[in-house]
Each structure stands twice: as C-alpha cells, then as structure tokens.
Amino acid sequence: MLLHGFLPSLLEGASVTLGLALSSLAVAIVLGLVGALAKLSRSRVAQGLATVYTTLIRGVPDLLLMLLVFYGGQVAVNTLAPMLGHEDYIDINPFVAGVLTIGFIFGAYLTESFRGAFLAVPPGQREAGLAFGMSPRQVLWRITLPQMLRHALPGLSNNWLVLVKSTAIVSVIGLSDLMTRGQQAAGNTREPFSFYLAVALIYLVFTSLSELGFAWASKRLAIGAKEARL
Amino acid sequence: MNFDAILDEFPKYVEGLGVTLKLLALSLSCGLLLAVPLAVVRTVSKGIASRLVWAYTYVFRGTPMLVQLFLCYYGLAQFDAVRESWAWPWLSSATFCAWLTFTLNTAAYTTEIIAGSIRALPAGEIEAAKALGMGRALMLRRIVLPAALRRALPAYGNEAIFMLHGTSLASVVTLLDLTGAARTVNATYYLPFEAFITAGAFYFVLTLVLVGLFRWAENRWLKPMMSR
Numbered sequence: 001m002l003l004h005g006f007l008p009s010l011l012e013g014a015s016v017t018l019g020l021a022l023s024s025l026a027v028a029i030v031l032g033l034v035g036a037l038a039k040l041s042r043s044r045v046a047q048g049l050a051t052v053y054t055t056l057i058r059g060v061p062d063l064l065l066m067l068l069v070f071y072g073g074q075v076a077v078n079t080l081a082p083m084l085g086h087e088d089y090i091d092i093n094p095f096v097a098g099v100l101t102i103g104f105i106f107g108a109y110l111t112e113s114f115r116g117a118f119l120a121v122p123p124g125q126r127e128a129g130l131a132f133g134m135s136p137r138q139v140l141w142r143i144t145l146p147q148m149l150r151h152a153l154p155g156l157s158n159n160w161l162v163l164v165k166s167t168a169i170v171s172v173i174g175l176s177d178l179m180t181r182g183q184q185a186a187g188n189t190r191e192p193f194s195f196y197l198a199v200a201l202i203y204l205v206f207t208s209l210s211e212l213g214f215a216w217a218s219k220r221l222a223i224g225a226k227e228a229r230l
Numbered sequence: 231m232n233f234d235a236i237l238d239e240f241p242k243y244v245e246g247l248g249v250t251l252k253l254l255a256l257s258l259s260c261g262l263l264l265a266v267p268l269a270v271v272r273t274v275s276k277g278i279a280s281r282l283v284w285a286y287t288y289v290f291r292g293t294p295m296l297v298q299l300f301l302c303y304y305g306l307a308q309f310d311a312v313r314e315s316w317a318w319p320w321l322s323s324a325t326f327c328a329w330l331t332f333t334l335n336t337a338a339y340t341t342e343i344i345a346g347s348i349r350a351l352p353a354g355e356i357e358a359a360k361a362l363g364m365g366r367a368l369m370l371r372r373i374v375l376p377a378a379l380r381r382a383l384p385a386y387g388n389e390a391i392f393m394l395h396g397t398s399l400a401s402v403v404t405l406l407d408l409t410g411a412a413r414t415v416n417a418t419y420y421l422p423f424e425a426f427i428t429a430g431a432f433y434f435v436l437t438l439v440l441v442g443l444f445r446w447a448e449n450r451w452l453k454p455m456m457s458r
Contacts, residue, residue: 059434061395063402064409064426071422161292168294172402179296186304193305200293200301207292 003198006185010195013181014202020098020177021164021206027103028163032110039115050111057108063169065105070097070173094175098167106163113155118144120151150221157214164206178202235419236428239411246411247432253325253397253407257332258390264333265340266379270370272345283341290338296399298335303327303403328400336393343389347382348374380451387444391437398433408432 171179401410
C-alpha cells in the first residue's frame with residue numbers, strides 16, 4: 001500500500017505545519033509592522049528598541065532561539081506560577097512556543113522589509129492625506145498601508161518561504177508536525193528514505209503553491225501602478 | 231542566573247565553536263566551488279543542462295534543510311546497496327552527512343545568487359568584450375565572472391550568515407557543535423537560560439565577524455567598480 005497507510009498521518013502533520021506557519025506569519029506581520037513603525041518614528045527610544053530587536057534576533061540561529069523559548073519558558077513559567085498561587089507543574093505547549101518563537105524571529109526580518117516598503121511610498125501621498133484633514137492614524141490605514149503592501153510583497157514572499165521551511169525545526173521540541181509524523185512513520189516501517197522523501201515533497205508542494213500565489217498577488221497589487229519599459 | 235556551571239563547562243563551548251566553524255568553512259567553500267560552474271551552466275546553456283541545474287536548485291531551496299539532513303543521515307540506510315558500498319563509512323558518519331547536506335544546500339542558493347548577478351551584468355560590458363574579439367571562455371574568465379562575483383557579494387554575505395545559523399541543525403544529528411554543547415549543558419544542569427544564551431552570544435559574535443568580513447570584502451572588491 002502507498003506509504004504503508006501512513007499517508008493520512010502525514011497529511012494531518014502537514015495541516016499542523018500549515019497552521020503553525022500561518023499563525024507564526026500573523027504574529028510576524030504584527031511585530032514587523034510595529035517594528036517598522038518604531039524604526040521610522042521620531043522617538044529615539046522606539047528606534048533603539050527596534051534596532052536591538054532586529055540585530056539580536058538576526059544574529060542567532062532559529063533553532064537556538066526555539067530551544068531557549070521552549071526550555072527557558074518552561075523554567076520561567078514554573079518559577080513565576082507558584083508566586084501567583086498556581087500549584088501544578090505547567091507544561092509549555094510546543095505549538096504555542098513554536099508560534100511565538102517563529103513569529104518573533106520573522107517579525108525581525110519583516111521589520112526590515114516593511115521599513116523599506118514604507119519608505120518606498122512617495123511622501124506626497126502622506127502629505128496629501130494630511131492636507132485633506134485626515135488624522136495620522138487614518139493616513140496610515142487608508143493611504144500608506146495599502147500602498148506599501150505592493151512594495152512589501154517581494155520581502156513578504158521571501159520571508160514566508162523561509163518561514164515555512166523553518167517550521168520543520170519545531171519537531172525538535174516535540175510538536176506533532178509534518179516532520180515528526182515523518183520520523184514516526186520512518187521508525188515504524190524502517191523505510192526512512194521513503195518517508196523523508198514524502199515529507200520533502202509535501203514541503204515542496206507548499207513552497208511551490210506559495211510561489212504561484214505570490215506571483216498572482218503581485219500582479220493583483222500592481223494594478224494601476226505605472227510600469228517602466230525600456 | 232547561575233553562570234558557574236557554564237564556566238566549568240566552557241571547554242565544551244570552545245570545542246563546539248570549533249565544530250561549528252569547521253562545518254561552516256568546509257560547506258561554504260565547497261558550496262561556492264560547486265556553485266560557480268553551476269551558475270555558468272544555468273545562464274549560458276539553454277538546453278537540458280540548464281533545466282537540470284534549475285531542478286536541483288528548486289528542490290534544495292524548496293525543502294527544509296532539516297529534511298535534507300535526515301534524508302542523508304537516516305534515509306540512506308534504507309538501501310542495502312548503500313550500506314554495502316564503499317561509501318558507507320562516510321555516509322554513516324554524522325559529520326560527513328552534515329557537511330554534504332550543508333554543501334549541497336548552500337550551493338543551490340549560491341548558484342541562484344551568482345546566476346542572478348550574471349544575468350544582471352550591464353550589456354555594455356559583454357558587448358565590449360565581444361568587440362575586443364574575446365571567445366566565450368576568455369570572456370567568462372576575464373569579464374563575466376569577476377564582475378558577477380563582486381556584485382554577488384552583498385547577497386552572498388546574507389547566505390553565509392544563514393549558513394552559520396543553519397549549522398546549528400548539526401546538533402539534531404548528534405554532533406556537538408555550539409548548539410549541541412548548549413543542549414548537553416542544559417540536559418546536565420537544567421539551566422536553559424544560561425546554557426542557550428551563552429551559545430547565542432557565541433553565534434552573535436560570529437555573525438558580527440561575518441558581517442565585518444563581508445563589509446571589508448565589499449569595500450575591497452565591490453566599491454571600486456561602482457560608479458561614483
């Protein structure tokens with residue numbers, strides 16, 4: 001039989017991986033927007049904090065950060081919980097640890113992409129919004145954000161592809177994702193090559209579909225944008 | 231925070247640093263050696279050779295390096311033919327598999343980086359070389375590669391940093407690199423913050439060193455050819 005009947009298990013793992021990747025992306029986009037706005041703000045403190053964030057995160061491997069958040073978080077939570085009157089031992093959920101770590105890491109990368117994208121929106125657009133009497137918040141939501149999205153798309157798509165692949169390391173802290181399911185099946189059937197190959201193919205499908213999706217989105221967002229031809 | 235245990239175990243980290251650096255240097259240098267000819271094939275050839283290189287880079291860039299590492303280290307043992315072959319002593323070694331996987335992975339990314347900068351060469355440079363009567367090989371050696379490799383430096387610097395971080399995966403296949411050392415220390419003393427932050431500090435300094443090295447290389451080779 002195909003993959004000894006382990007295909008449903010692999011597909012279940014694939015959906016966990018997809019959920020993990022999408023949730024992490026949501027966290028990363030929020031952090032990236034906050035980070036980019038902080039870097040572009042006039043406040044020295046906000047600029048400094050954002051710079052420390054992006055520099056530190058981008059200087060350390062994601063696997064190490066994952067281990068730090070998972071094992072360190074375990075210790076931190078169990079030191080703090082008794083102080084708050086909690087008696088039982090608390091286990092950190094690997095899914096939550098994974099989403100927070102990956103979101104935190106890619107938030108740093110997206111900060112840089114979004115910062116560049118904000119800068120690519122002509123300043124006249126913002127000024128025109130202000131001249132119409134919009135509040136800075138309205139200008140951000142109605143004028144700057146929709147326009148920066150088009151410039152942010154290439155960075156976003158690159159980071160998403162790297163992010164999807166990064167989720168594989170969550171298997172190291174025991175989340176039952178695609179990678180873990182592959183490992184279990186490989187151990188049960190003693191056919192590691194077949195199963196890791198299947199896992200690789202599923203990741204390849206994810207990344208290929210994403211590339212198609214982003215190609216479509218970039219066309220869609222470029223509607224009305226002037227294109228220079230030589 | 232209790233850094234006494236970390237100080238006792240410091241030699242472990244230093245050894246781990248050695249393993250990380252060895253893996254990084256070997257895979258980056260072999261990957262680059264492999265990537266240059268592949269990038270040339272990818273851009274110069276129009277037939278099946280270019281397609282094959284594309285398929286190779288597509289598969290390696292589209293799947294996680296952890297899966298590739300597992301395929302090599304755990305996967306190949308499935309085949310009796312591999313286990314009985316002359317290559318088995320190598321393929322059953324975690325160090326060799328890590329090196330092989332990292333090399334093939336970085337070569338795939340580097341091929342695309344170099345191929346991209348070959349394609350982006352100003353047409354005038356190539357036309358000038360042709361006008362001087364250079365053949366294809368001479369043109370590649372004297373004009374195309376020197377110019378393309380210099381222009382690839384900024385993107386290649388990022389790739390090198392990604393590889394430094396990627397070497398931490400070696401700890402998953404039992405190697406005692408920097409991350410492996412941190413995991414051992416955490417397992418022995420149960421001091422996750424101290425153990426992993428120490429390793430993180432090492433990686434951070436290594437990253438800064440790489441950034442500095444590439445900045446120096448860009449000043450030395452890339453800046454002089456940029457228009458002022």
